[in-house]
Amino acid sequence: QVQLVESGGGLVQYGGSLRLSCAASGPTFDKYSLMGWFRQAPGQEREFVAAINWNGGSTGYADSVKGRFTISRDFAKSTISLQMNSLKSEDTAAYYCAVGPVNYGRLRTSQDAFNNWGQGTQVTVSS
Numbered sequence: 001q002v003q004l005v006e007s008g009g010g011l012v013q014y015g016g017s018l019r020l021s022c023a024a025s026g027p028t029f030d031k032y033s034l035m036g037w038f039r040q041a042p043g044q045e046r047e048f049v050a051a052i053n054w055n056g057g058s059t060g061y062a063d064s065v066k067g068r069f070t071i072s073r074d075f076a077k078s079t080i081s082l083q084m085n086s087l088k089s090e091d092t093a094a095y096y097c098a099v100g101p102v103n104y105g106r107l108r109t110s111q112d113a114f115n116n117w118g119q120g121t122q123v124t125v126s127s
Helices: none
Strands: 003-007 010-013 018-025 034-040 047-052 059-061 069-074 079-084 093-100 121-126
Touching: 003 093, 018 034, 018 093, 018 121, 034 069, 034 079, 047 069, 047 079, 059 069
Parallel strands: 010 121
Antiparallel strands: 003 018, 018 079, 034 047, 034 093, 047 059, 069 079, 093 121
């Protein structure tokens, strides 16, 4: 079992920044696991935001956040972070950390590549 705890959400003004963190733990967590962030706005389906591969050498982003968001991971702390800059109203959503099996191939970003999910942290961008 893998436990994921997100933090860092909150209320921010349009154009502002936030940094989300996700701490992973549990007996089956592998520090080289695929890790990523998804989000879900009210009335909408959950969507991919960003992912990072097993060694941190490959990252992927949704087109809507490219150039504004940066995902990173800290192997020593078993955490990933999402630095969000130039936030827009459309970034308002619950953000979920996700973990998937170790994969040494091409970075996967689809939801079915992830099998453990956090409880989510709310990000609200005010205009």
